[in-house]
Amino acid sequence: MKNTSYIPLIxxxxxxxxxxxxxxxxxxxxxxxxxxxxxxxxxxxxxxxxPPKSEDYPYLTAEAGQAIFRLYKFARMYSRPIMAxxxxxxxxxxxxxxxxxxxxxxxxxxxxxxxxxEFTTGMDMLKRMFKQKLIQERVNPDDKREKLVSLSxxxxxxxxxxxxxxxxxxxVLGDLNKKEREETIHYLERLDRYHSLLNK
Numbered sequence: 001m002k003n004t005s006y007i008p009l010i011x012x013x014x015x016x017x018x019x020x021x022x023x024x025x026x027x028x029x030x031x032x033x034x035x036x037x038x039x040x041x042x043x044x045x046x047x048x049x050x051p052p053k054s055e056d057y058p059y060l061t062a063e064a065g066q067a068i069f070r071l072y073k074f075a076r077m078y079s080r081p082i083m084a085x086x087x088x089x090x091x092x093x094x095x096x097x098x099x100x101x102x103x104x105x106x107x108x109x110x111x112x113x114x115x116x117x118e119f120t121t122g123m124d125m126l127k128r129m130f131k132q133k134l135i136q137e138r139v140n141p142d143d144k145r146e147k148l149v150s151l152s153x154x155x156x157x158x159x160x161x162x163x164x165x166x167x168x169x170x171x172v173l174g175d176l177n178k179k180e181r182e183e184t185i186h187y188l189e190r191l192d193r194y195h196s197l198l199n200k
Contacts, residue, residue: 075172082165086158092117093129097159100135105150107140135157192193 076091083094095115100106106114112122113149126149129135140146151159173181 003146038158071172074170079162079166082162082169085165086161087132088158088162089128090125092122093125093134094159094162096125096129097134097162098153100149100151101156101159105148107146108137108149109146111149129155 014023014154079094083089083091088094090117096111099111101115103111107121108126109119112119115122115126126135130137133152135149136152136155137147137149140148173184175186
């Protein structure tokens with residue numbers, strides 16, 4: 001008969017008792033099953049290339065979502081007069097222009113997906129921006145079916161005028177000090193990377 005070690009089981013029993021989730025065999029069985037489900041979830045996330053979810057998930061998720069949404073609304077409210085002054089209709093148009101400033105030139109489909117805009121809405125937006133001479137386009141030499149978009153000189157001037165205007169608007173990071181601002185950006189960028197990977 002093969003020798004069996006009960007030490008791992010005993011160790012799990014000790015860990016279970018420390019959780020104060022019960023003292024009976026049925027409670028222990030539920031504890032083991034829950035651990036197995038969490039392990040499966042973590043392994044699935046690793047397969048997908050995602051980091052495992054926090055043990056505290058979904059603690060305060062709704063509250064965080066509401067706070068982020070309200071902060072976005074404040075940012076949009078503060079920036080609206082500045083963008084309206086140069087003829088921009090939405091924050092999405094500004095986002096497209098900043099993307100083009102960084103990317104130099106890119107395909108329409110990538111530009112729309114990068115800014116999380118619904119495709120039809122994004123195409124209409126690009127048509128409007130082209131008519132306003134904010135952007136320019138040319139046929140992709142590597143794929144004649146595709147057009148590449150870039151900022152026009154007029155669009156670049158408009159964008160820099162907006163960025164200058166932003167220096168005078170209310171700071172959306174409010175009274176956060178330098179360290180708090182760095183931490184906020186760190187966590188927001190981390191969340192952006194997570195959701196970008198999730199929605200590939």
